Amino acid sequence: MRQLPHPDAKDIQLTEVLRVLGDPVRLELVVKLADGRELSCSSAGDDLDIHKSTLSHHYRALREAGVTRTRLNGRERMLSLRRDDLDARFPGLINSILTAAHPA
Amino acid sequence: MRQLPHPDAKDIQLTEVLRVLGDPVRLELVVKLADGRELSCSSAGDDLDIHKSTLSHHYRALREAGVTRTRLNGRERMLSLRRDDLDARFPGLINSILTAAHPA
DNA sequence: TCCATTGTTTGACAACCATCCAACTATAAG
DNA sequence: CTTATAGTTGGATGGTTGTCAAACAATGGA
Numbered sequence A, B: 001m002r003q004l005p006h007p008d009a010k011d012i013q014l015t016e017v018l019r020v021l022g023d024p025v026r027l028e029l030v031v032k033l034a035d036g037r038e039l040s041c042s043s044a045g046d047d048l049d050i051h052k053s054t055l056s057h058h059y060r061a062l063r064e065a066g067v068t069r070t071r072l073n074g075r076e077r078m079l080s081l082r083r084d085d086l087d088a089r090f091p092g093l094i095n096s097i098l099t100a101a102h103p104a
Numbered sequence C: 001t002c003c004a005t006t007g008t009t010t011g012a013c014a015a016c017c018a019t020c021c022a023a024c025t026a027t028a029a030g
Numbered sequence D: 001c002t003t004a005t006a007g008t009t010g011g012a013t014g015g016t017t018g019t020c021a022a023a024c025a026a027t028g029g030a
Helices: A014-021 A024-032 A052-064 A083-089 A093-101 B014-021 B024-032 B041-045 B052-064 B083-089 B093-101
Strands: A068-073 A076-081 B068-073 B076-081
Touching: A014 A024, A014 B014, A014 B024, A014 B093, A024 A052, A024 A093, A024 B014, A052 A068, A052 A076, A083 A093, A093 B014, A093 B093, B014 B024, B014 B093, B024 B041, B024 B052, B024 B093, B041 B052, B041 B076, B052 B068, B052 B076, B083 B093
Parallel strands: none
Antiparallel strands: A068 A076, B068 B076
């Protein structure tokens, strides 16, 4: 498995995006990726008191919904937000969600 | 029961809104309310092939999440989208969701 | 008063979900 | 080669969810 499967941008489903983001843990993870950085799985979840396997399931849900992209990098997996793809498909959506979620 | 309980605008939670809208049936219902009309429960669900009790549960979920308002009117219940409240709390969110969901 | 209409509630049920734990894979480092 | 690191996978579990069906409540009309 050299690469992880990601849905094409055109196949990203709105209800899937909303469903996946309708979980506090996953929304928090996405907020952490909002600034465009790539984060490893461990650094993305390091201040959440959640078992690593649970986080792994969340990462998969986010990836399969098309919300995040996962890049293999040695023994790490770098997560990033698929902002361009999401913006192209659902203009303004991610922005307004992140604005709403951002405590500042 | 003269009035149904609705959350205050300030108590509407983002994850609840996203979770509730992350269901195809409920999203469809909200799309139908997008133009600002009030719809009775039966007219809102008349072209969906779903049992009326199931729809009733969806209506409650939408109302309790703060997405819709339900007004008692005789033996009907009139549904409407709480667009102002949602817009005030999460600027642009409902708009971008409706735009994304709109088939045209 | 009786009946039709509108919608809710309760129960049942299968499916799904978030979580933890233990075992596993794969890569990097020594 | 051996060990440590980064994540995943599969099982188990308890809780939630979407659905239908049947019974119920409330209103309006005949």
